[in-house]
Amino acid sequence: xxxxTAAITTTELVRRSIEGRRFSPVNALIAFTLLxxxxxxxxxxxxxxxxxxxxxxxxxxxxxxxxxxxxxxPRAEAAGIWQGIMGSLALTGFVIAVAFPLGVAxxxxxxxxxxxxxxxxxLNANIRNLAGVPSIVYGILGLFLFVEVFMRGMLGASEGIAxxxxxxxxxxxxxxVLPIMIITTSEALxxxxxxxxxxxLAVGATRWETIRHHVxxxxxxxxxxxxxxxxxxxxxxxxPLLLAGAQLSLFFTVASDSSFYDLMLTQxxxxxxxxxxxxxxxxxxxxxxxxxxxxxxxxxxxxxxxAAAVLARxxxxxxxx
Amino acid sequence: xxxxxxxxxxxxxxxxxxxxxxxxxxxxxxxFAAAAVSILISVxxxxxxxxxxxxxxxxxxxxxxxxxxxxxxxxxxxxxxxxVHTLMVTGIAMVVAVPFGLGSAVYLSEYARSGVRxxxxxxxxxxxxxxxxxLGFFALQFITPNIVRGMFPGAQSANFLAAGIAVGILxxxxxxxxxxxxxxxxxxxxxxxSYGLGAKRWHTALRVVFPAAISGIIAAVILGISRxxxxxxxxxxAAGLNGIMTFNPTEGGLTMTGAIANxxxxxxxxxxxxxxxxxxxxxxxVLFIFTLALxxxxxxxxxxYRQRY
Numbered sequence: 001x002x003x004x005t006a007a008i009t010t011t012e013l014v015r016r017s018i019e020g021r022r023f024s025p026v027n028a029l030i031a032f033t034l035l036x037x038x039x040x041x042x043x044x045x046x047x048x049x050x051x052x053x054x055x056x057x058x059x060x061x062x063x064x065x066x067x068x069x070x071x072x073x074p075r076a077e078a079a080g081i082w083q084g085i086m087g088s089l090a091l092t093g094f095v096i097a098v099a100f101p102l103g104v105a106x107x108x109x110x111x112x113x114x115x116x117x118x119x120x121x122x123l124n125a126n127i128r129n130l131a132g133v134p135s136i137v138y139g140i141l142g143l144f145l146f147v148e149v150f151m152r153g154m155l156g157a158s159e160g161i162a163x164x165x166x167x168x169x170x171x172x173x174x175x176x177v178l179p180i181m182i183i184t185t186s187e188a189l190x191x192x193x194x195x196x197x198x199x200x201l202a203v204g205a206t207r208w209e210t211i212r213h214h215v216x217x218x219x220x221x222x223x224x225x226x227x228x229x230x231x232x233x234x235x236x237x238x239x240p241l242l243l244a245g246a247q248l249s250l251f252f253t254v255a256s257d258s259s260f261y262d263l264m265l266t267q268x269x270x271x272x273x274x275x276x277x278x279x280x281x282x283x284x285x286x287x288x289x290x291x292x293x294x295x296x297x298x299x300x301x302x303x304x305x306x307a308a309a310v311l312a313r314x315x316x317x318x319x320x321x
Numbered sequence: 322x323x324x325x326x327x328x329x330x331x332x333x334x335x336x337x338x339x340x341x342x343x344x345x346x347x348x349x350x351x352x353f354a355a356a357a358v359s360i361l362i363s364v365x366x367x368x369x370x371x372x373x374x375x376x377x378x379x380x381x382x383x384x385x386x387x388x389x390x391x392x393x394x395x396x397x398x399x400x401x402x403x404x405v406h407t408l409m410v411t412g413i414a415m416v417v418a419v420p421f422g423l424g425s426a427v428y429l430s431e432y433a434r435s436g437v438r439x440x441x442x443x444x445x446x447x448x449x450x451x452x453x454x455x456l457g458f459f460a461l462q463f464i465t466p467n468i469v470r471g472m473f474p475g476a477q478s479a480n481f482l483a484a485g486i487a488v489g490i491l492x493x494x495x496x497x498x499x500x501x502x503x504x505x506x507x508x509x510x511x512x513x514x515s516y517g518l519g520a521k522r523w524h525t526a527l528r529v530v531f532p533a534a535i536s537g538i539i540a541a542v543i544l545g546i547s548r549x550x551x552x553x554x555x556x557x558x559a560a561g562l563n564g565i566m567t568f569n570p571t572e573g574g575l576t577m578t579g580a581i582a583n584x585x586x587x588x589x590x591x592x593x594x595x596x597x598x599x600x601x602x603x604x605x606x607v608l609f610i611f612t613l614a615l616x617x618x619x620x621x622x623x624x625x626y627r628q629r630y
Contacts, residue, residue, distance in 0.1 A: 011509040015516045015525075030523040031432055037424025042444050044490055048451070051463050105355035113349050114356070125620070127359050132544070132616035133609065134551025136578050137366065139585070140605045144369035175362055182359070206341060208348045229450070236452030239553035239578070242585040243601075273454045273554075280458045280558050288462065295455050306450045310443050 049299070055292035067293055072275070074250040076286035081294050083254075084275040085301075087166065087246070088235055091271055094170025095177060095234045100227055102174075103181025110182070111189040112197075112211050130179035139243030142172025147245055157265065164245025166269040172244040173234045180233070184226030188219045221316045228309040236302055238273035246274045250282070272298050370609055373602030380596050391564035391575055393584060393597035402566035403604065406481065407550055407576040409568070410560060413485025414492055414549040419542055421489075422496025426541075429497070430504040431526040449494035457558030460487035465559070469571070479561030479573035487555045496545040503537020503626055504530055536629075540622035547615035550577070551608060557582035577608045 059067055070080025106127075114120040150171075151163025192215050200210040216223075242248070247270040254267045263269075270278075276298060279291040381398065388397035425445065429438055465483040469476045476482065507530050515525040531538070561573020562583060575583060584601040 009509065011512045011516070014513045015522060018516050018519065019521065024521055027521050027523050030527070031428075034424045034428035034432060037421045038428045038441055038445075040421055041425065041448050041490075041493055042441070045444060045448050045451075047463070048455070048459050051459070052455075055462070102355050102358060105352045106359065109349075109352035109356040113352060123356055123359065126363055128620060129613060129616055130359060130362060132547055132612060133366065134553065134578065134612055136551065136553040136581055137370070137605055137609050137612075140581070140602060141362070141366050141369050144373065144602075145365050178362070179359065182356075206337075206345045208345055232450060236450070236454075238452065238454045239557075239582065242553075242557075242582055248586055273452050276452075276458065277454050277554060277558065280454070280461065291458055292462075295458060298452065299455065302450060302452070303447060306447060307443075310446055314439065314443070 052292045052295050052299075055289055056296045059289050059293035060296075067290075068297060071253075072249075072251050072270070076284065076290055079250070079279075079290060081272060081275050081297060083252075084270050084272040084294070085297070087269040087274075088272040090166050090269065091170045091173055091241075092231060092235050094167070095174045095231055098171065098174035099178045099181050099234075100231075103178050103227070103230075104185050104223065106178075106182045107185035107189060108211060108216075111186050112207065112215065127179045127182050131183055134239075135176055135237055136239040136243070138172060138176040139240035141175065142168060142240055142244035146171045151265075155265070160266055161245065161268050165265050165267070167264050169241055169244045169246055169269065169271070172240050173237060176237065176240055177230050177234045180230045181227060184230060185219075185223050188222035188226060189215065191222060192218050222313070225309045225313040225316070228305060232302055232305050232309075235305075236273055236298065238271065238277055241271055241274050242277075246270045248274065248278055250278065272301075366609070370602055370606040373599055374606040377596055377599035377603045380599065390566065391580055393580075393600050396596070397564070398596075398600055398603075399564070399566065400604070400607065402564060403575055403577045403580050404607075405566055405568065406560070406574045407578070409481045409570060410485045410488055410552075410556060410576055411546055411549040413482060413570060414489035414552075415542070415546060417486055417489025418492035418496050418545050418549070422493045422541070422545065423500055423538065425493070425497040426501040426504060426538075427526055427531065430501045431522070431530060445494045445497055448490070449498075451491075452554075453491055453552060454554040454558070456487040456491050457484075457555040460484055460555060460559035473571045476571035477561065477573050479559055481560060481570040481573065484556050484560035484573075485570070487559060488549045488552045491552060491555065492545045492548050495548055496541045499541035499544055499623075500534070500538045503534040503541065503623075506537065506626060507533045534626060536622045536625040540619040540626075543615050543619035543622065547612045547619070550615070551612050553578040553582050557586075577604050577611075580604050581608070 067080050068085070069082050070078060071083055072081075073079040110120065110123060110127075114123070146168035147163045151157040151165065151168055155163070157163040157165070196214050196218065197210055200214045201207070205213070238246075247268045252268045252270070255262065258267050272294065276291060276294045279287045279294055381396070385396055385398050386400055388399050390397050391399050391402050429442060433441065460483040461479070464486050465476065465478060465480065468486065469480060469482045473482070511529055511533055512525055515529040520529065556576045556579040559573075560576055560579050562579075563572065563574040564580075565574065567574055581601050581604050584598060
């Protein structure tokens with residue numbers, strides 16, 4: 001064996017014994033070209049990170065952490081992103097509270113309970129199509145359903161921010177990621193061997209007992225990894241929030257005596273990716289470095305969570321395959 | 322000898338505890354309700370889009386849809402301009418995403434050893450996790466000055482080329498992962514047969530596995546197109562605000578998603594029942610129909626290869 005650790009498939013053995021060790025220039029050229037296309041993504045990723053960090057350095061060098069802990073301001077030298085970080089965390093809280101339980105429950109129904117009939121096939125097709133709907137269309141849904149119908153129509157929030165509050169934004173993002181949450185959880189449940197279910201049912205457990213004690217415990221690592229990646233997607237999402245009501249101005253204040261209820265329903269909010277968008281479209285040159293610095297904070301928060309989830313999954317896959 | 326009465330007793334025993342059964346059906350009903358929420362969401366999307374789009378169409382004269390350019394506040398709603406610009410960005414994005422996405426997929430599926438795969442595949446996943454607004458900034462600050470202006474020094478600061486390249490970068494991971502799945506689904510007996518007939522590795526990869534997975538690969542490209550059409554933040558930042566129809570990729574202009582974002586950004590001034598703001602729902606409906614049609618088409622293609630193997 002020449003490769004040592006990596007397992008060799010039958011196909012690879014067949015290929016090697018027939019092809020031998022002869023060098024083929026065409027083979028090498030094509031292999032190189034294909035590898036080049038793959039490595040280009042690595043180069044793009046590195047360029048993007050290096051370019052952004054380089055542009056962001058002056059901000060961190062001169063302002064340090066006060067850039068993170070200050071509020072928004074139209075003056076570039078004083079502007080900070082604290083409101084965006086808080087807003088994004090609040091939005092993420094809604095996504096976890098709404099989309100995670102709903103998504104897991106829906107996936108459990110579709111994988112464990114649903115009979116193979118027309119209704120189930122329709123539900124599955126519908127969820128797949130929802131997963132492909134552009135995020136800005138979810139923004140239109142959020143503007144209509146959560147801002148206009150819920151907040152203005154049912155709760156009568158017509159003054160101030162007129163219902164464009166963090167609850168509406170959070171629900172919009174939750175609805176946006178729900179189909180993806182269902183699909184990743186379904187995949188995790190499908191990977192659980194059916195022998196486990198049959199064994200449990202055969203000794204008299206009900207379906208729910210089987211799911212709770214045998215299926216879910218095995219699927220939990222995969223479900224959590226998928227959910228973390230999905231929630232991270234919501235964290236970086238900005239298009240729907242343009243419509244569902246995040247503040248787009250360079251300056252806004254929250255009344256200092258706001259109760260939790262006010263913060264949720266009557267006070268303006270914004271999100272970190274929205275601040276990035278907002279800084280990026282300012283014509284003044286000082287905002288370029290500020291945009292880059294906000295991106296660095298956004299990416300550090302996002303990629304650390306993402307990387308942890310991907311690494312955890314790879315480790316899990318290696319252990320159980 | 323068992324009597325009829327005995328048999329009935331046994332059957333009663335097997336049905337089990339009433340409370341346990343009741344809990345069972347309650348749990349099932351709860352889970353079904355969660356799954357049914359997805360239908361409510363679809364219905365709400367359709368109501369939001371069609372209701373408001375209809376209000377828009379009936380409040381304007383249809384000739385306004387063929388006026389010169391997309392200028393909502395001046396009552397000019399040339400949808401064709403938005404569609405042309407969208408297709409231009411999408412076309413450029415596919416020129417980037419298809420070769421790089423498919424090349425990566427062939428390498429990962431047919432060439433990469435498992436160690437290489439374990440290192441390079443997460444890179445694609447990290448690229449997929451970069452928020453689109455970040456790519457929009459990258460397009461403005463890096464792609465336009467360094468790449469687009471390198472080829473076309475006179476390019477506008479917001480242009481379709483930079484936006485298209487950035488959208489293409491965003492689409493590479495999607496195209497790569499869907500087409501890689503399709504190629505890995507090709508049974509290894511096909512590869513072994515090819516090697517057995519003396520074919521080289523490149524011949525097996527490109528002339529045997531690739532054609533065998535073609536329906537899944539087409540599905541990947543269609544999904545990529547759908548994703549590119551619906552991409553918002555990149556074009557909102559990097560494609561410009563010009564409403565006049567242009568076919569020049571070094572100029573900028575509003576796409577469908579760009580027009581929606583632009584209306585939303587200025588929504589404080591035009592909110593309410595005026596036609597300008599409601600045009601947002603009309604464009605949203607057109608966008609929804611485009612992407613839905615493409616997604617359904619791609620779903621059909623995927624089912625085709627799943628059935629075959």
